[in-house]
Amino acid sequence: MQRKKPLVQDYAAYTTEDFHVWRLLFERQMELLKDYASPLYLSCIEKVNFNATEIPHFGKTNALLKELTGWQLSVVPELVPQKEFFELLAQKIFPATCWLRTMAELDYIEEPDMFHDVFGHVPLLANEAYANFMEGFGKLALQWIDVPEAISLLGRIYWFTIEFGLLGNGADINIYGAGILSSIEECRSAVGVHSKKYDFDIDTLLSTTYRTDVLQDKYFVIASFEQLYESLAEIDKIVRGYIDVDIIQKYAAPVAK
Numbered sequence: 001m002q003r004k005k006p007l008v009q010d011y012a013a014y015t016t017e018d019f020h021v022w023r024l025l026f027e028r029q030m031e032l033l034k035d036y037a038s039p040l041y042l043s044c045i046e047k048v049n050f051n052a053t054e055i056p057h058f059g060k061t062n063a064l065l066k067e068l069t070g071w072q073l074s075v076v077p078e079l080v081p082q083k084e085f086f087e088l089l090a091q092k093i094f095p096a097t098c099w100l101r102t103m104a105e106l107d108y109i110e111e112p113d114m115f116h117d118v119f120g121h122v123p124l125l126a127n128e129a130y131a132n133f134m135e136g137f138g139k140l141a142l143q144w145i146d147v148p149e150a151i152s153l154l155g156r157i158y159w160f161t162i163e164f165g166l167l168g169n170g171a172d173i174n175i176y177g178a179g180i181l182s183s184i185e186e187c188r189s190a191v192g193v194h195s196k197k198y199d200f201d202i203d204t205l206l207s208t209t210y211r212t213d214v215l216q217d218k219y220f221v222i223a224s225f226e227q228l229y230e231s232l233a234e235i236d237k238i239v240r241g242y243i244d245v246d247i248i249q250k251y252a253a254p255v256a257k
């Protein structure tokens, strides 16, 4: 499908359909998420002032995030190359699209649009420990950017945390992954009894594969965003264990936090 993918957010260019799509998706997701999302995510939705009637305005969101954690959004037309993505995270910049899916695509869209990027990813950038993890993860990934095996392993970390992570303890488990928060079907799967929930164990996670083209059925549950942030050094250590010594000698660099 041919669509416009702007390089800057021209707020006046949003159509009535765009506002309608945002409202429908926002209201539908929040109806589910009020029961199933992490309370931390729900409080961050308020901190960044997202609501059903207003498509998020990047300038306003950036002003709020700047005060809260120093993070900023930058507009990208679509997925950015890995190296650029990690460089941005390391500088506390989250790349996000500013275009929305159409009504015909309400339930499924192949590439990430603004509802995924902004509704899913942005609110928790207002949470300090989560934001610190994102920054640290970007820096860690940059250390390994020339080692595809390591980047592939780090991709699993990102997938099972930032995209499809759950948070909680015992029976009290909630959603924080953007891929779940922004999809009604992923929400249902994540909270359903048939999906498997594992404790956040980095060794187990790094040996767990995933598919991007099906609903997820395996999740890793962190106890807190502080735990996630504190795990960065261990992630680096375990990734080193997977990589050939020769490659490590060529590329090994200390972890920058």
Ligand SMILES: [Fe+2]
Pocket (backbone or CB within 6 Å): 112, 116, 117, 121, 163, 178, 179
């Ligand atoms: Fe995403």
